[in-house]
Each structure stands twice: as C-alpha cells, then as structure tokens.
Amino acid sequence: MPHTTLGRSGLHVTRACLGTMNFGTDPHAPTAEPEARRIVDAFLDAGHTLIDTADTYRGGTSEEILGRAVAHRRGDVVLATKGGAPQGTGPNHRGLSRGHLTRALEASLRRLGTDYVDLYQCHVPDATTPIEETMGVLDDFVRAGKVRYAGCSNVTAAGVVSAQWAAQRRGGTPLVSLQANYSLITRAIEAEIIPVCRELGLGVLAYSPLGGGVLAGRYRRGMAPEPGSRLGQWAAMPSPMARGFVAGLLADRHFDVADEVAAVADELGTTAPTVALGWLGGRAEITSVVLGPRSAEHLAANLDGLAFPLPAEAVQRLDEASRFTVVPAVTGQHTAP
Template sequence: MHTLALGRSGLRVSGVALGTMNFGTDLQAPTSEPEAHRIVGAFLDAGHNLIDTADTYRGGGSEEIVGRAIASRRADVVLATKGAAPQGVGPNHRGLSRAHLTRALEASLRRLGTDYVDLYQCHVADPDTPIEETMATLDGFVRAGKVRYIGCSNFTAAGIVSAQWAAQRGAGTPLVSLQANYSVMARAIEAEILPTCVQSGLGVLAYSPLGSGLLAGRYRRDTPPEAGSRLAQWADMPSPMARDFVAGVLAPRHFDIRDEVAAVAAALHTTTATIALAWLARRPSITSVILGPRTVDQLTAGLAGLAFDLPEQAAARLDAASQFTVVPPTNGQHRAALRSGVSRSVDKW
C-alpha cells in the first residue's frame, strides 16, 4: 500500500479516501447497504485504508453502514468522521461547543460500533464558540482514547492558525488535517489555505473532486439539473444558501472549464471524469483525494482516473484554463478574519 503521513503526524493514510455520503438506510439513499459493503470491500482490497463519514450523512445512516461494513477489518481502516451538524432542535445541539461535541462523538461511536475513531474532524467552523474551548474538548477526546487524531473541514486560513495557536497555548493536541473543496474548477484554496496547511502541519483531504458531478458531465449549460440529481435536490430546498450553492456550481465559468477538460479528454480518448481526477492527483500539498462512489463500478472508474498518467502539456492546458484571480481582502476584512479565526460563509446549517 502506498501511503503518506497525514500532516505533521505519524498516521499513514492512502492517497485515495472513500467518502460515504451516499451510504444510507433510507429509501432515498443513492447506495443500498449491500452495495455499500461491496464498495468498502473493493476499496480495502485495492490497498487503500482511509474511510470518511459524518454524523450528518443520511441522518447517521452512513455511520451505521460504515461501522457494519468494516467490523471484521477495523484494524485495517483509518476511520474518520465529523461533528458539528445539528443533532437536535436546541441551541446546544449543534456547533463546536464542549456540550455538543461530547454528545456528538458518543453518538458517532455508537453508530460506528467502535470505541475509537482514528480521525475526528470539526465539520465546519463555529463562530459562536471560542476556539480554545473546541480545541481543549478535542484534546480531551484524544487523552481519553476515544480519538486518535483531530482535523477540521471548511476552515479558513485564519481559522486554521487560530486553532493551532489555541492547541499550542493549552499544550494540547494540534490539528493534523483539513478537508477542503478542491478540483480543477474550484482552486480558491491555493491562495491562502494550502500554504497555511503546509506551514501549520496539516495534510489536505480534497473533497468534491468532480465538482459536484459537473466535471463528470452530469449537468448541461443553461439547463436545470435533472430531477433526482443532487443539485436538483439542493435547488428545491427552501434555504437561500442551498440555491446559491447550486447557482455557484452551475456558473458559466465552470462550464467553460468543463468544456476544456472535455477537449483534453477527447484528445486522450478518455472521459472528463478521468481527466479531472488525474489533474487533481498531480497537485502538490494534497494528501488524499476523497471519492464518493454510489456503485462499485464508479469506485473502479474513480481509482483508474486517479492513476491515469496525465501528460504535462495537458495538465498545463488545464492549469491555464482554470486560473483564478485572488482579490485581496480589505484591511477591515483582514482584521475581522484574524479576530474571529473563522468564516461564517461555511456554516452550512
């Protein structure tokens, strides 16, 4: 198995991670439990070890299925889950407070059928909880043996620095990883977040490598998402943020990038998904790419895409087509970010 150290830690993880958002016990779930077990088995048999879930995926159903799927091979798995999402209606049933995270972790352990998780991650930043409280709570989980390593997801560069400072001041456990949205059509983290991860000792787990399906050819320009697709479900939500997310994914610039990816794919006689994954696999500072297959066939295609040998000239063409302009924040915005250490824009809930 080819593995890399996860950030500044001794934990070795595969360069491919299995994302399990599609696993669910409800009738609406894209992936049934039997198929999920086949996916997990194929993933582990292929020599990979990092499996990622969250307490909010399918209302906890993903964790339950993952727990059952890995029960006989627990020692071979680097098991990662996340907490922060609402698990009740009260104000203390969400976020990164000690009260919520303690309940959330215990519930995740029960659903996963294990007494520890290898990587416990803050799913989003929480501007209403002091980062010192969050980091002290996570350190307590590590000292209690319920968590081996801690990470975060969707944090800003300032948020990462604030968390590491809090851990250092409290002589506690630092973060070793960040999950971030990264693909050929979503490269904003290259400006500040990736350099901060390198400097702060965080490995990077890249999610949504196919741009929510757009880079796999699932959506067409100037056409509403097909009924039943993930973007169609988001578009039907009452939340303005969900609709804004869909509009962002389907932005004209993203279709321009997708068209360039398709042109490269045609020239190399392969698929757009393969080219998008191959481009991401070449990027520096990425520890692992998270694949979220619905079927074993999709897993097989994804693994092949990450192993595809993308020619240097083709990679350079995609680099140029997907360049973005960094707009420096104003002094006021910069000071506010440093004070808070978090971004309210990533609060999904």
C-alpha cells in the same frame, strides 16, 4: 498502495479516501447497504485505508452502514468522522462546544460500533464557541483514547492559525488535517489555505473532486439539473443557501472549464472524470482525495482516474483554463505570540 503521513503526524493514509455520503437507507440514498459493503471491501482490498463519514450523513445511517461494513477488518481502516453540524433545532444541538461535541462523538462511536476513531474532524466552523474550548475538548478525546488525531473541515486560513495557536498555548493536541472543497472549478484554497496548512502541519483532504458532477458532464449549461440528481434535490430545497449554492456551481465559468476537460479527455481517449481526477492526483499539495462512488464499478473508475498520468501539456492546459487570480499568503508569519 503507496502511503503518506497525514500532515505533521505519524498517521499513514493513502492517496484515495473513500467518502460515504451516498451510503444510506432512505429512498433518496444513492447507495444501499449491500452495495456499500461491496464498495468498502473493494476499496480496502485494493490497499486503500482512509474512509470518511459524518454524523449528519443520511441522518446517521452512513455511520451505521460503514460501522457494520468494517467491523470484521477494523484494523485495516483509518476511520474518520465529523461532528459539529446541526443535530436538532436547539442552540446546544450544534456547534463545537464541549457539550455538543461530547454528545456527538459518543453517538458516532455507537453508530460506528467502535470505541475509537482515527480522525475526528470539526465539520463546520462555530463562531459562538471559543477556540480554546473546542481545542480543549478535542485534546480530552485524544487523552481518553476515543480519538487518535483531530482535524477540521471548511475552515478559513485564519481559523487554522487560531486553532493551532490555541493548541500550542495549552500544550494540547493540534489539528493534523483540513478537509476542503477542491477541484478544477474550485481552486480558491490555493491562495491561503494550502500554504497555511503546509506551514502549520496540516494535511489537505480534497472533497468534491468532480465539482459536484459538473466536471463529469452530468449537467448542461443553461439547463436546470434533473429532479433526481443531487443538485436537483438541493435546488428543490426551501433553503435560499442551497439554491444559491446550486446556481453558483452551475456558473458559465465552470462549464467553460468542464468543456476543456471534455476536450482533453477526447484527445487522450478517456473520460472527463478520469481527466479531472488525474489532474488532482498530480497535485503534490493534496494529501488525499475524497471519492464519493455510488457503486463498486464507479469506485474502480474513480481509482483509475486518480492514478491516471496526465501529460504535462494537458496539465498546463487545464491549469490555464481553470486559473484564477491568487494573492499568495504571507508565510513565515504564523508563529504563536
């Protein structure tokens, strides 16, 4: 399996990344531990290496299951997790402060059953903590041998610039990756985030490649999501933010794109997920694509889709169907003062 380096680093990763948000022990978890182990083994046996989790996935049980699944072949895995999301109700139970990140990393290492992670990512931005503090504690983790490389997730282009400047000022560890929502229905990162990451040495990990299931044909225009589906569960949450997210994802424009994906799939004699993943697999600006399979069979289909060679005319059609107005980022201006 071909490898590439993650950003401006020596860490080699594969084009496919295994996302483990589905792994859990609660009744609503799509993937219980026996099937999760099958998925992990199949992923590694196929030559892939990068596996991603987070301390908040299924209340931490995703990390526990993953830790047990890779214990016998830890050296084959580029193990990535995230910290910074809320772990309690108090103000110090969340964010990217030294105190919270230190506690979060130690807890993740215990759940994963390892003494280091290859990639530790700040899960969400934190406007209340100085960026110098966050980059300082990430540097301390690296120097202590508990983390090999640092990354971030869901950060703006300005946030990336600020973080890299802070690392440069203190002579510390820079970020080597950014994980972002990217698919045929979510291409906003092309405007500024991808150019800034390219310039400042970050690889891009694309999550939600099937647009939350919209591109896979799991939802229908004008119809509420099924109660047992992921979007159905989010829509039932009391949080207005969760309900707003679902409403935005089920926008008419997104179904227009999904219809074009389905049309291309019919013409090529394949499936809509294969077409959507094949489009992502051809994006040179993306380092790795985070797949979230529910079963080993689902993983195999996703891997085949990611490697599917879309004809140039199909790529052009999908580009046009999903195009949005992009104001190019100004490059060459991100040198630290």
